[in-house]
Amino acid sequence: MDFQLPYYKGTLPLHVPERNLRHVLVNRAEDFRTDRPEADIVRDALAHPIGTPPLHALARGKEKILVITSDHTRSMPSGITMPILLEEIRKGQPDAQITILIGTGLHRPTTPEELLDRFGREIVEHEHIVVHNAFQAEEMRYVCELPSGASLSVNRLALESDLIVAEGFIEPHFFAGFSGGRKSILPAIASQETVNENHSARAIASPGAATGVLDGNPIHEDMAYAARKVGLAFILNVAMDAEKHIVAAFAGDCIEAHAKGCAFVFDMCGVDPVAADIVITTNSGYPLDQNLYQTPKGVSTAAACAKEGGVLILGASLCDGIGGTNFEKLMRLGSPEVIRKTIEAIPPKESIPEQWCAQIYANLLLRHPIIIVSQHMEGQELEHMGFLAAKTFDQALEMAFQLKGADASVTVIPDGVSVIVRKSKEVSHE
Incomplete structure (x- = not known):
């Protein structure tokens, strides 16, 4: 063979x-096919949000809007999703001060070349983009204690914003269960101390910290709590086939929409050993x-x-x-x-x-x-x-x-x- x-x-x-x-x-993503254009899938998800009003409605009256996105280590199709997301925000608030925050977690900073590759020249040259740095203590702000007892601190831009939106994609994750959703806050824009404690040896050793598992997963539970406390108001998450094409999108509440997306991905990606x-x-x-x-x-x-x-x-x-x-x-x-x-x-x-x-x-x-x-x-x-x-x-x-x-x-x-x-x-x- x-x-x-x-x-x-x-x-x-x-x-x-x-x-x-x-x-x-192989999972069903290998042969999953859709005739719908990727942009249409994204727009349809934004038009039918799960658990929240439409994004343009949430944006009305908001001055400072933060849009969190993935860094260079992820295959997020931002060239498709970000322009549509920004269009939807400005539909409700044309004069919004929008900041795109690259959620690096503890990864190295995303380079200018990688930003161009991800977003294209139009967004890089005309939007305000900030790369999160978890190691800059002066840029972090304390929020609360998490269910595990860990301390939650995040990038100050989140706490200084009137509305927090995040884009991401959902795939299996080997200890958080799935990527996407609440991970746009923790670990993406959290302080190094918060990320470290969320990923402690005790948490990683938990039987619930496994691929495809959310219930009873202490790492996920802290992440979800953090997203609520910081105020992640709206997410756009996509699922992709083996060729990295968008085949489904889920928008709305950071927990409810993410759960719907995870169920879709579990069905698409699950195999028997x-x-x-x-x-x-x-x-x-x-x-x-x-x-x-x-x-x-x-x-x-x-x-x-x-x-x-x-x-x-x-x-x-x-x-x-x-x-x-x-x-x-x-x-x-x-x-x-x-x-x-x-x-x-x-x-x-x-x-x-x-x-x-x-x-x-x-x-x-x-x-x-x-x-x-x-x-x-x-x-x-x-x-x-x-x-x-x-x-x-x-x-x-x-x-x-x-x-x-x-x-x-x-x-x-x-x-x-x-x-x-x-x-x-x-x-x-x-």
Whole structure:
């Protein structure tokens, strides 16, 4: 069986002997089709908001309006959505002072080139755009204590605005359940201390902190509470197919509209697990595969379909390197057991940036050999962090056969980020 798997801005080939291939897991986004133009889908959602009046009605009489959007690490189709969103706001308040705030969370600042790529020249040159910086303490303002006991502080622009609107997209998220909705506040425009505590070792270790799970998820519960307290009044969230085209949109209340969108995405992305000795996946290509810090998303999906001790293979370009100073320091501490114990000993109030991805990787490495397929990062660098390294999927698969035997079974998940592996008492062996 021949595959072309997402890698950077293209694909890499994979060849799996038919006698070894157990299953190929793809969600319905792979063949989801709609004849409706993307802009029409967005406009229709704005015309039929869930749980709120229309955005143009909310905008009436408001002077300072804040529009929060995703940063460079997300495939948000803002070139389509943002002009329509701004048009809808100005329909109700033509003279509004609108600020577009890039919700970076703890990521590096979005560059001018990345802003142009995301929005186009018209918006970049004519709208007021601010890039959030969670590390500028003087720009943060305290709001309240969250249900977990964490302290919530956010960008002052949110508290100085008369109306807060956010755009985003909904996809599976490996510990928040789903992206979108309330995440436009926490972590997107929160202080580093708030993000760190929301992503504490205790929260990440919760059984509810998992892909596709909202009920009983302490990370989601803090995020939803934060969105209400800060006053996120209206969201526009989209769902996309495998080609990153908008196939559905949900607008209105930050909790109700988001819940509708999550139900749609769960139905579109859910698959039943098929256990295998070797599981091969990707981190969805660029931009999500640009650094190692982002990649636990795809690997976590692979692990949900692997037998105990099974080999996980992840394709990721890592063109932007490891992706975080603290993450790198933690990953270089030593064995996975050392990393896990070090992070679990950190109290929630003392959580440090990026510890959560190192925690997840440590837990995965304790259970599975992980082979990273990257043509940008040197294999020796990956090996220093406990991984095995390969330049191609075929090389990685040969290494996996050496570990598990020539008759080892293989499951392929072409896009590990877009798939929700449903929980079940017994793993399917179809």
